[in-house]
Amino acid sequence: MATYVLIPGGGADPWYWHLLVDELRDRGHDVVAVDLPSDDDSAGLAEYADAAVEAVGDRENLIVVAHSLGGFTGTLLCDRVKVDLLVMLQAMVPKPGESPGEWWAATGYEQARREQDERDARAPDDDRTLFYFDTPPELIAEAAKHPRGQSATPMMKPWPLATWPDVPTRFLLARDDRFFPAEFLRRVVQDRLGIVPDEMPGDHMPMLSHPKTLADRLEKYRLDLTEHP
Template sequence: MATYVLIPGAASAPGYWHLLEDELRARGQDVVAVDLPCEDDSAGLAEYAQAAVDAIGDRRDLIVVAHSLGGFTATLLCERVPVDLLVLLQAMIPKPGEAPGEWWANTGYEQARREQDERDGREPGDAVDLFYNDTPPEVVAEAAKYERGQSGTPMEKPWPLPALPDVPTRFLLTRDDLFFPAEFMRRVVRERLGIVPDEMPGDHMPMLGHPKELADRLEAYRAEL
């Protein structure tokens, strides 16, 4: 039995993972959805990583799945506990010395988003469309209860490692994400990981819109270990 360690993105309670948790448990796996101190102004990336370590406890056979901003936390976690596989799910990929708040400019995100909005003929600022354009409306309505505030503290200090962790890593890209456009993410993955991402349908929140397919993908990765 593997343990899937699910690291949320910004301003997110662990409840965002509940549909994926159900799918993975139905397949006989253990799941830990990490509760990050995202509203605590005293907590930075080190505290986020420690929260994950504490949630894991003495579990082993770990597959870490990181979403969005969670990429900064998960890569630190891999230096603190033995990890069999890191799966970056539409996640931000750090580089040494880069603070999360600098990632946007360093990757050319704003220009990529403007170009995507122009291609789509979409007005910027529609949060529901931006994050949930491929999630059923009833699931979107329920997701509101998992929203949290997000402190700016973890955005300020540089990611502290000299290199990305030496852990088997896969990047799973969702093709229909309007927040992190696919063309932009393919480039970032190529530049920062040197790999071609795997792709699946879905918006920025595939754990809600496509939990079964996401579980199938993760289990396929596990079978290859």
């Protein structure tokens, strides 16, 4: 049995993981959906990492799944506790000395998003298409009941690690995401991690749009790690 530790993206609470939680628990695993203090202006990356460490407690056999902005917290957790595998899910890939706020310009995100918006002919205020391109409508409606602010505080200070944590790492890319376009993320992952990302269908919230497929991918990673440690 593994313990899956799910790290949310910006302004997200544990609800967003509930379908994946059910999938993984049905397969016999422990699951921790971390609740980060994203709407607390006194909390930065250090406090986010503290919250993740506290949520894990004394659990073992950890597989950390970090989504979007959660890539900054997930990597810090890997530096604090023993982790068997880190899965970056449509995640921001930190670089030493760079803050989350600097990440956007450093990676060329704005141009990539502008080009994606032009391809999609997306209206600037159409957040539904931006984040929930293929999420079922009933889940989009439910998501609206879970508003969570995202403080700018964790965007201010640099990612504090000197190197990437010494943990086996996989990157899983949702190829239909309009917020982090696939072509953009392929480049960032290759440049910063030196690996080719794996790909699955899904928008920016694949835990809602394709929870079973996501669980299948995570389980394959776990089995691959067991067979080829």
